Amino acid sequence: MSEHKTEGVDKAPSAATAAVLVQSLPxxxxxxxxxxxxxxxxxxxxxxxxxxxxxxxxxxxxGQAIREVNKMLKWRLSDEPVKEDDVDExxxxxxxxxxxxxxFLGMTSNMVSSGVREVVRFLVQHKLVQCIVTTAGxxxxxxxxxFSPHYMGSFDAQPGRAMRxxxxxxxxxxxxxxxxxxxxxxxxxxxxxxxxxxxxSEQVVWSPSKIIKxxxxxxxxxxxxxxxxxxxxxPVFCPAITDGSVGxxxxxxxxxxxxxxxxxxxxxxxxxxxxxxxxRTGMIILGGGLIKHHICNANLMRNGADYSVFINxxxxxxxxxxxxxxxxxxxxxxxxxxxxxxxxxGDATVMFPxxxxxxxxKEVQRRKQQEKKKKNGKSGKQ
Numbered sequence: 080m081s082e083h084k085t086e087g088v089d090k091a092p093s094a095a096t097a098a099v100l101v102q103s104l105p106x107x108x109x110x111x112x113x114x115x116x117x118x119x120x121x122x123x124x125x126x127x128x129x130x131x132x133x134x135x136x137x138x139x140x141x142g143q144a145i146r147e148v149n150k151m152l153k154w155r156l157s158d159e160p161v162k163e164d165d166v167d168e169x170x171x172x173x174x175x176x177x178x179x180x181x182x183f184l185g186m187t188s189n190m191v192s193s194g195v196r197e198v199v200r201f202l203v204q205h206k207l208v209q210c211i212v213t214t215a216g217x218x219x220x221x222x223x224x225x226f227s228p229h230y231m232g233s234f235d236a237q238p239g240r241a242m243r244x245x246x247x248x249x250x251x252x253x254x255x256x257x258x259x260x261x262x263x264x265x266x267x268x269x270x271x272x273x274x275x276x277x278x279x280s281e282q283v284v285w286s287p288s289k290i291i292k293x294x295x296x297x298x299x300x301x302x303x304x305x306x307x308x309x310x311x312x313x314p315v316f317c318p319a320i321t322d323g324s325v326g327x328x329x330x331x332x333x334x335x336x337x338x339x340x341x342x343x344x345x346x347x348x349x350x351x352x353x354x355x356x357x358x359r360t361g362m363i364i365l366g367g368g369l370i371k372h373h374i375c376n377a378n379l380m381r382n383g384a385d386y387s388v389f390i391n392x393x394x395x396x397x398x399x400x401x402x403x404x405x406x407x408x409x410x411x412x413x414x415x416x417x418x419x420x421x422x423x424x425g426d427a428t429v430m431f432p433x434x435x436x437x438x439x440x441k442e443v444q445r446r447k448q449q450e451k452k453k454k455n456g457k458s459g460k461q
């Protein structure tokens with residue numbers, strides 16, 4: 080006879096009780112309890128963001144990402160012990176105190192299509208990242224926005240056929256009129272002529288990063304990300320620069336004034352050398368595909384990045400690099416074995432501005448306070 084039939088009707092079957100009420104082992108000391116932000120308190124943005132860590136799910140991942148980026152910003156070579164084989168310059172305390180983490184920022188072109196462009200411009204304007212990797216769409220759309228804006232639309236406002244007939248291109252819920260590309264072409268064609276001429280007369284070798292720097296210098300518009308990258312000497316790598324409107328214009332230009340050669344070999348040397356020569360590196364990658372792999376592969380050359388934050392919606396079940404979790408990059412040597420990388424599953428247009436507000440923005444405020452103290456100190460001595 081089965082056990083439940085032998086026990087009294089008023090007593091739960093012991094097998095069921097044992098299955099449901101398995102004895103718990105103690106939780107490790109120091110493990111945080113789950114707790115979200117209490118809106119009964121007067122709202123405080125810093126405390127709100129601190130509460131992300133104990134909220135759970137992707138809120139906690141965002142909180143961890145904020146912490147990881149702050150580690151990138153805080154690190155100095157002076158935090159590390161001096162090595163016996165360090166040269167005298169590296170042993171100098173002043174040199175060590177000013178040597179920072181080299182931050183690689185990767186982003187797909189839709190970040191520049193959206194208002195995240197202004198967030199990235201802030202980072203570049205204030206020299207908060209040392210290297211950018213992006214795709215062709217980001218190069219052209221940053222420049223296009225200096226002439227005409229993109230417009231808000233919706234994901235399903237009109238069928239693609241109807242928009243095509245109007246000359247309106249849709250990027251998600253954004254609209255880009257073809258007229259914007261015409262303005263870019265009018266501005267870019269003389270620059271392509273100039274590049275061909277310098278290539279022939281001065282033997283200038285044009286890499287994608289050198290082309291983008293020229294664009295940034297000539298756009299002369301402080302709203303542009305590439306303007307600030309050129310001004311602050313921050314390299315912008317775009318190995319697939321022909322995969323977009325820039326490529327279209329190079330194609331059409333080749334019939335009118337043939338001969339332009341774009342050298343990608345010098346750029347792979349440049350980005351890999353940046354990683355190899357850095358004392359410490361951090362990766363912040365918005366999206367996936369080429370930009371993600373290009374930065375990770377550069378960091379492979381130094382046996383892995385020290386800090387890493389990925390923000391994307393990719394899943395790993397199909398084996399794509401875009402969806403791969405940081406742990407896969409560790410297996411390739413692209414992230415260090417002892418690193419604590421973070422992947423945030425979410426829309427970067429939501430996640431990244433929040434992250435910047437709690438990291439890079441605060442770093443700029445800290446620098447301003449330091450400058451203010453220096454000025455006050457100098458005025459006091461006078």
